[in-house]
Amino acid sequence: GRGGRGRGRGGHMTFSVEAVGIGRGEALPPPTLQPSPLFPPLEYKPVPLQAGEEIEYMLALKQEFRGAMKSLPYFIKPSAPKKDIERYSDKYQMPGPAENAIEWSPDWRQLPPELKIRVQKTRKERRTVPAPKRQAKVSADKEEAIKKLETLEKKEEEVTSEEEEE
Amino acid sequence: MTQAEIKLCSLLLQEHFGEIVEKIGVHLIRTGSQPLRAIAHDTGTSLDQVKKALCVLIQHNLVIYQVHKRGVVEYEAQCSRVLRMLRYPRYIYTAKTLYSDTGELIVEELLLNGKMTMSAVVKKVADRLTETMEDGKTMDYAEVSNTFVRLADTHFVQRCPWVPATENSDPGPPPPAPILVISEKDMYLVPKLSLIGKGKRRRSSDEDAAGEPKAKRPKHSTDNKEPIPDDGIYWQANLDRFHQHFRDQAIVSAVANRMDQTSSEIVRTMLRMSEITTPSTAPFTQPLSSNEIFRSLPVGYNISKQVLDQYLTLLADDPLEFVGKSGDSGGGMYVINLHKALGSLATATLESVVQERFGSRCARIFRLVLQKKHLEQKQVEDFAMIPAKEAKDMLYKMLSGNFISLQEIPKTPDHAPSRTFYLYTVNILSAARMLLHRCYKSIANLIERRQFETKENKRLLEKSQRVEAIIASMQATGAEEAQLQEIEEMITAPERQQLETLKRNVNKLDASEIQVDETIFLLESYIESTMKRQ
Numbered sequence: 001g002r003g004g005r006g007r008g009r010g011g012h013m014t015f016s017v018e019a020v021g022i023g024r025g026e027a028l029p030p031p032t033l034q035p036s037p038l039f040p041p042l043e044y045k046p047v048p049l050q051a052g053e054e055i056e057y058m059l060a061l062k063q064e065f066r067g068a069m070k071s072l073p074y075f076i077k078p079s080a081p082k083k084d085i086e087r088y089s090d091k092y093q094m095p096g097p098a099e100n101a102i103e104w105s106p107d108w109r110q111l112p113p114e115l116k117i118r119v120q121k122t123r124k125e126r127r128t129v130p131a132p133k134r135q136a137k138v139s140a141d142k143e144e145a146i147k148k149l150e151t152l153e154k155k156e157e158e159v160t161s162e163e164e165e166e
Numbered sequence: 167m168t169q170a171e172i173k174l175c176s177l178l179l180q181e182h183f184g185e186i187v188e189k190i191g192v193h194l195i196r197t198g199s200q201p202l203r204a205i206a207h208d209t210g211t212s213l214d215q216v217k218k219a220l221c222v223l224i225q226h227n228l229v230i231y232q233v234h235k236r237g238v239v240e241y242e243a244q245c246s247r248v249l250r251m252l253r254y255p256r257y258i259y260t261a262k263t264l265y266s267d268t269g270e271l272i273v274e275e276l277l278l279n280g281k282m283t284m285s286a287v288v289k290k291v292a293d294r295l296t297e298t299m300e301d302g303k304t305m306d307y308a309e310v311s312n313t314f315v316r317l318a319d320t321h322f323v324q325r326c327p328w329v330p331a332t333e334n335s336d337p338g339p340p341p342p343a344p345i346l347v348i349s350e351k352d353m354y355l356v357p358k359l360s361l362i363g364k365g366k367r368r369r370s371s372d373e374d375a376a377g378e379p380k381a382k383r384p385k386h387s388t389d390n391k392e393p394i395p396d397d398g399i400y401w402q403a404n405l406d407r408f409h410q411h412f413r414d415q416a417i418v419s420a421v422a423n424r425m426d427q428t429s430s431e432i433v434r435t436m437l438r439m440s441e442i443t444t445p446s447t448a449p450f451t452q453p454l455s456s457n458e459i460f461r462s463l464p465v466g467y468n469i470s471k472q473v474l475d476q477y478l479t480l481l482a483d484d485p486l487e488f489v490g491k492s493g494d495s496g497g498g499m500y501v502i503n504l505h506k507a508l509g510s511l512a513t514a515t516l517e518s519v520v521q522e523r524f525g526s527r528c529a530r531i532f533r534l535v536l537q538k539k540h541l542e543q544k545q546v547e548d549f550a551m552i553p554a555k556e557a558k559d560m561l562y563k564m565l566s567g568n569f570i571s572l573q574e575i576p577k578t579p580d581h582a583p584s585r586t587f588y589l590y591t592v593n594i595l596s597a598a599r600m601l602l603h604r605c606y607k608s609i610a611n612l613i614e615r616r617q618f619e620t621k622e623n624k625r626l627l628e629k630s631q632r633v634e635a636i637i638a639s640m641q642a643t644g645a646e647e648a649q650l651q652e653i654e655e656m657i658t659a660p661e662r663q664q665l666e667t668l669k670r671n672v673n674k675l676d677a678s679e680i681q682v683d684e685t686i687f688l689l690e691s692y693i694e695s696t697m698k699r700q
Binding site: 044047050069072074075078109113115116117 | 181183184185186202217218220221222225226231239255256258259278279280329343344346398400522523524525673674676681
């Protein structure tokens with residue numbers, strides 16, 4: 001390039017370098033052959049951050065907002081990885097959301113119908129779910145979970161009583 | 167969209183909505199408008215996941231859809247709207263300063279959920295406020311409603327586009343997607359609701375269901391089978407109105423810094439009077455007469471008419487030209503030069519950056535070139551009274567940082583280099599763009615670092631959360647002090663130190679993000695205002 005040949009200044013430039021203040025015979029700095037460093041040194045120390053009640057409050061708002069979003073149904077977690085082996089803790093984990101189901105109810109009157117998901121599982125059908133049905137389903141899930149826990153409890157009791165006998 | 171903006175959008179989407187939404191969102195930002203199947207195909211995501219993601223993005227006003235020929239629906243992402251997520255804390259805080267806790271929670275709920283009906287907002291906010299009140303006290307729906315109406319009247323919240331009421335005399339095939347409309351006059355129209363009720367506290371039995379995923383909680387609350395009175399009427403936060411407020415704030419505080427409190431109050435009054443009459447993108451406000459301003463000054467302010475006139479003259483004569491005089495009737499007609507004010511603010515930002523990055527002598531040269539518009543190398547050395555070698559060095563530093571540029575002015579038609587002037591100049595618009603781009607990069611770096619710090623300490627954080635949960639449940643069941651001590655000691659002293667350091671670092675990084683976003687706002691406002699005038 002133009003300034004590429006940095007040795008002395010035998011090469012000619014397209015503009016008169018005196019005009020921008022490079023005197024005769026003065027050497028130009030060597031060409032840069034690599035990208036700038038990732039953490040360039042800072043010549044001057046940066047000004048300290050703003051402080052005060054306002055900033056403190058906004059900071060709290062920001063962190064709370066972030067936390068809240070993570071627990072709302074809009075946060076779509078990637079699907080759980082397929083189990084490699086059956087694990088003991090599987091018995092105790094609540095069944096996660098069906099892979100296909102959406103966990104909140106958008107207003108389908110204002111969305112393209114092509115975005116609706118047809119869910120196969122009979123238990124968790126969620127087309128347009130009116131409020132009462134939703135509650136019944138939720139309590140059905142709850143009951144199922146409670147039943148599961150109860151049977152597990154019973155099994156455990158059997159196991160411990162067996163152990164005691166030994 | 168620049169790479170820096172896309173990167174930042176990606177981080178924001180991922181932090182707030184998870185990786186799947188991030189993938190779809192970033193894809194749309196990169197490629198532009200696309201139909202459903204193309205998105206699924208190009209991103210290698212299952213159709214169902216894409217549908218879920220699009221629902222979330224549309225709900226949060228980050229993606230819109232349009233029906234094209236042959237009934238194909240295409241989805242388009244709004245990159246700049248995604249970037250607004252950085253400003254959410256500021257919107258919420260502003261609502262708090264203007265309309266106290268109730269306003270704060272209303273805006274927060276709208277931002278958390280994207281769109282909501284008024285009745286849903288009122289109910290949720292009343293519940294939340296009731297939680298914080300003393301035992302036995304509850305928040306009345308009417309009070310929350312009132313605040314909501316005030317927010318709508320002052321345009322801080324607005325209606326979302328809605329499905330027009332059509333007559334069903336001609337039910338053709340259903341359209342591939344509902345066409346939503348929005349009309350200026352109905353945008354702030356609050357539906358006539360008579361919301362009666364009080365906020366409810368969460369009962370402790372609800373809290374026992376710790377195993378249930380939180381997603382089930384909203385469904386619990388829709389216990390009532392009453393029809394929703396304002397069904398289908400959704401509201402969102404009006405970000406532009408907040409921006410107008412921020413801009414006014416910035417102008418007022420600039421005047422206060424440059425002159426005094428009284429001048430800033432006068433400017434604030436003028437801006438308040440212009441809120442409704444002047445669109446936010448206008449280069450200057452409608453002219454206001456000195457008499458009108460005098461009548462509109464805040465009640466506590468006891469300055470005489472002459473003093474007001476003196477202040478107005480001073481403001482109009484100030485070289486920064488925040489205020490201009492546009493006529494003599496009515497005691498003098500004055501305007502606020504919004505565009506010029508934004509320009510001054512952007513320029514001040516640039517000067518400040520040059521000063522902090524390159525030193526005050528460099529800043530002096532920068533201000534000099536700004537003032538004189540075009541200067542030759544020699545002239546810079548003379549005017550700034552800085553020796554040639556240093557001046558050269560500083561100019562080149564600023565040149566390579568793109569704060570200053572070289573302008574060629576040929577003396578002869580053949581543009582011969584020896585017969586051409588080379589002048590240093592500051593192009594404020596391009597320097598502002600450069601700095602804005604840098605700000606986006608900075609925030610992306612800050613977020614990545616914060617995520618890294620959190621990830622490094624993940625194990626410790628989880629342990630600390632578990633311990634806190636154990637302590638909380640033990641306190642609820644009335645444990646002894648000694649037992650609590652024992653549990654607390656599960657976290658060793660060095661671990662506590664580590665957690666403290668982590669918290670300090672995360673807070674610093676978060677606070678930095680907020681501060682950089684203030685600069686982004688100023689620069690974006692200036693650039694937008696300049697582009698509109700071209």
